[in-house]
Amino acid sequence: MNGAVGGAARGASHSGPVLAVDQGTSATKALVICPERGVIGSGRAPVHPRHLPGGRVEVSPEELYASVLASGNQALAAAGEPVAAVGLANQGETVLAWDPATGAPLTEAIVxxxxxxxxxxEELAAHDDELKTLTGLPLDPYFAxxxxxxxxxxxxRDGAVTTSDSWLVHRLTGAFVTDAATAGRTQLLDLxxxxxxxxxxxxxxxxDEPLPEVVGSDRHVGTTTAFGGELPLTGLLVDQQAALLAQRALTPGAAKCTYGTGAFLLAQAGRSPVRPTTGLVGCVAWRLRDRTDYCLDGQVYTAASAVRWLTDLGVVAGAHDLDRVAAQVPDAGGVVFVPALAGLAAPWWRSEARGTLSGLGLDTTAGHLVRALCEGLAAQVAELVEAAGTELGSPLTELRVDGGLTASAALMQTQADLLQMPVVVAELPDATALGVGAAARLGLxxxxxxxxxxxxKPSAVYEPRVSPDEARDRRAAFRAAVG
Known part of the structure; x- marks a missing residue:
């Protein structure tokens, strides 16, 4: 392993395939991406976070690392040809303590x-405005x-305490780094x-903490032998910003929403830091070619994790079952679901909030619950899209979307209805891996x-099917339930 941090990888061709690994909350996905042929190999390894009393969520660091190796090697085996470099995307705000001398984790990873x-x-509440000015982020336990x-x-008090990417990169290469966008998720980075x-x-x-070096997303940070032979690690980027890059959101106002464990709206804001007043977050989009771009960010903490909750209750068989169950009824039947199962993020920032179901009756069915979940998720995203338009000075005209839940026509149609704008589904759902693959190629x-x-071409485009008045009434019902 080589811990040196340098510029673009020497002697490596940027025309060959790269291995892009997206270390996520519930799974790690890996793609081998060829610039001419697209995705030529893929791999996936599950991750099992533990949901504990008191809103605690933990995962084994060793499981995270093992999932990176398993998915990456699976993708390489499927591709059947060598790659020029590796890119690694990460969860962003997941943290752990670890020993820089040995690489051994000292705690579980706090998700x-x-x-x-x-x-x-709460103890630091008096510093909220100062931290927003310094870092762009409000005080909330979501951040690192x-x-x-x-x-x-x-x-x-031992070792280093960092976001998970620094530990994973150290295990892979020996380097002690984090990319600027991930560092921007800590509330410790000067915006x-x-x-x-x-x-x-x-x-x-x-x-007095030992802190990793903040590097660009296209830096050659070292080499790894974890995937056979010596490979340069040339791409590092936090997950949502990687998806923004893959969606080619390079000009101010371009926006995407990723529907994964949570749902995350990001809108490109250009070269100047933004400090939103609507409840959105202003943060680093990426540092590429030594230039920093910024973005607006809004979060829905539970999306696929809310679907898993319904699955555990036996309402659906899984995310693939949403459309079948939703089709059993024409609408939510008056049921309103606020799926704040891990608190409410932007624009409310109410960490104490919990999910609510209202409007239940003896005639409420599984279909009504699924429709209400789609409505609740889509209503939260609609609030974020509206806030982004306010911050940018003009409303968004379309929403580009990616992630596993975009396979649900019921959810995507509800999203278009409540937004009153087209929802454009990405051709490939794994935008995060595609984005960090692009960063790795830039590093070459x-x-x-x-x-x-x-x-x-998009895999689907959903146009609104309801009137603006109906959309407004449905969003008002959701806001009332939140209130």
């Missing part, structure tokens, strides 16, 4: 959905810094300089035009 640091956020401080207060903020570190009690010296996935 981004975890709420245990809520009390610490409160979790890092919780680990230091309750679990261990103006895209470097660590001494003031934010002091507020969180993390002033390719141009942006060469690195980005081709602009394929």
């Amino acid at each position: 981004w959905q975890d709420r245990r640091a809520a009390d610490l956020c 810094a409160p979790k890092m401080a919780w680990i230091r207060r309750h679990l261990t 103006e300089s895209a470097s660590w903020s001494p003031a934010a570190l002091a507020i969180h009690g993390l002033r 010296g390719a141009s942006l035009a060469e690195a980005l996935p081709p602009e394929g």
